[in-house]
Amino acid sequence: MNTRPLYFDYAATTPVDERVIQVMIECLGFHGNFGNPSSSSHAFGQQARQTVEQARRQVADLVGAQPEQIVWTSGATESNNLALKGVAQARGVCGGHIITSQIEHKAILDTARQLQDAGIAVTYLVPDAQGLITPQAVSEAMRDDTFLVSLMLVNNELGTVNDVQAIGEVVRSRQALFHVDAAQGAGKVAIDLSRWPVDLMSFSAHKLYGPKGIGALYVGPQAQQRLQAQIHGGGHEGGLRSGTLATHQIAGMGAAFALAADAFDEEKKSIIALRERLLEQLLKLPGVRLNGSASQRIPHTLSLTFSEGEFNSAALSHSIAFSATSACNSASNAPSHVLLALGHDARLAGRTIRLSLGRFTTVEDVDKAVDLITTACASAPPFWATGL
CATH class of the missing domain: 3.40.640.10 (Type I PLP-dependent aspartate aminotransferase-like (Major domain))
Structure with missing residues (x-):
């Protein structure tokens, strides 16, 4: 199944x-x-x-x-x-x-x-x-x-x-x-x-x-x-x-x-707790950084760059629905114009994913996502071995 x-x-x-x-x-x-x-x-x-x-x-x-x-x-x-x-x-x-x-x-x-x-x-x-x-x-x-x-x-x-x-x-x-x-x-x-x-x-x-x-x-x-x-x-x-x-x-x-x-107050509180759980664990991975202000932001959306090693996003996409860029850019496969405006080069933009949480996200979802992303990072070859 x-x-x-x-x-x-x-x-x-x-x-x-x-x-x-x-x-x-x-x-x-x-x-x-x-x-x-x-x-x-x-x-x-x-x-x-x-x-x-x-x-x-x-x-x-x-x-x-x-x-x-x-x-x-x-x-x-x-x-x-x-x-x-x-x-x-x-x-x-x-x-x-x-x-x-x-x-x-x-x-x-x-x-x-x-x-x-x-x-x-x-x-x-x-x-x-x-x-x-x-x-x-x-x-x-x-x-x-x-x-x-x-x-x-x-x-x-x-x-x-x-x-x-x-x-x-x-x-x-x-x-x-x-x-x-x-x-x-x-x-x-x-x-x-x-x-x-x-x-x-x-x-x-x-x-x-x-x-x-x-x-x-x-x-x-x-x-x-x-x-x-x-x-x-x-x-x-x-x-x-x-x-x-x-x-x-x-x-x-x-x-x-x-x-x-x-549900505004209750939902915001729930999303904050899930975001903190997700972010705390992912920031422990080597070279992971959060894009954008850490404080002046909604808790629902995280943009994360994996600057060390090549992030195996293709394999991960079978188990997690996430975005490598915004939906409006995906058809052209172009690097995110937002990340380029922040100073990322095309390589770093290609190693960035957006994880966004919502009403039906659970603690179990967060923990499974962390495990899958950790595995994807560990299984990917170092970026210096890829010629990128």
């Missing part, structure tokens, strides 16, 4: 919580809540609309927003595109300047390059040695024509947490808009958009035990009139994102965010 690998890739995606699945099932089938939320003239549509609005409240409640500030999208990638392109195009003028960083998700970097090709200047900030973008770095990069700053809350490869409150104060003092990609942060970092100086924030359900294919964009008061829709065809979502709403996926995202709110 085949045994499934241990799952340590929660940063790539999470399994949908069984409680979320049940909520979604109730929105499918003729006897379920299957109506079109835009069909307001009959009970089927009205019931679906109520479900959509309940989910909107659930998402807003987790992040300290108002329900009407949440716009449904297909995921964080679309939210990021809507934020960057929508703000740039709404200006109605050519040129201008955007600030982002070298360690953003590809959904930001690729979009920024598209805007750059369209004539907008883009500054890609270099992270500090801890894998963080500092308020000072943002301040120094600001220009008179800077109209948008886009930085992630939690880095998807390192797990480091930027001080977006302090950065937001810098951005707001210069009358620019501040967008934050929080795909990896929601449910892991206490977010309060009622106080944070953030104008736009992207979310994804599948990073938080919800379904794939659904996300949201928070649109704050200062961004309301400075955002242009990217998908047209009916004027749904306040004119910002047209298309028939997927009630079952929206309900699933709402349920997932509500569960995260209820």
Whole structure:
């Protein structure tokens, strides 16, 4: 009988919580809540609309927003595109300047390059040695024509947490808009958009035990009139994102965010204990080092470089599900742009893995992973014998 690998890739995606699945099932089938939320003239549509609005409240409640500030999208990638392109195009003028960083998700970097090709200047900030973008770095990069700053809350490869409150104060003092990609942060970092100086924030359900294919964009008061829709065809979502709403996926995202709110403190405490157990044992191996800040980070994600000896990751991949780079880079087999920005060369980047823990990780999983990784290190030949 085949045994499934241990799952340590929660940063790539999470399994949908069984409680979320049940909520979604109730929105499918003729006897379920299957109506079109835009069909307001009959009970089927009205019931679906109520479900959509309940989910909107659930998402807003987790992040300290108002329900009407949440716009449904297909995921964080679309939210990021809507934020960057929508703000740039709404200006109605050519040129201008955007600030982002070298360690953003590809959904930001690729979009920024598209805007750059369209004539907008883009500054890609270099992270500090801890894998963080500092308020000072943002301040120094600001220009008179800077109209948008886009930085992630939690880095998807390192797990480091930027001080977006302090950065937001810098951005707001210069009358620019501040967008934050929080795909990896929601449910892991206490977010309060009622106080944070953030104008736009992207979310994804599948990073938080919800379904794939659904996300949201928070649109704050200062961004309301400075955002242009990217998908047209009916004027749904306040004119910002047209298309028939997927009630079952929206309900699933709402349920997932509500569960995260209820379990926030307990789950964080549990993940910290598991992370400490895992990290303490792995750091005893020769040449292993943690990438990114040891303190300014979420406990869920660890980036570890095995600098001594060649780490036998290919053999390990049959027994542990982990990432050698972020999911957005895996198709190209290219070294992690995040690690390169931190100063790793291609060889060290190739000896780095990301282990991410989640709701269903157990002590037994951690101990088995340590044993397997230790064996992989011991069985690998020294790097000087490989010619690398």
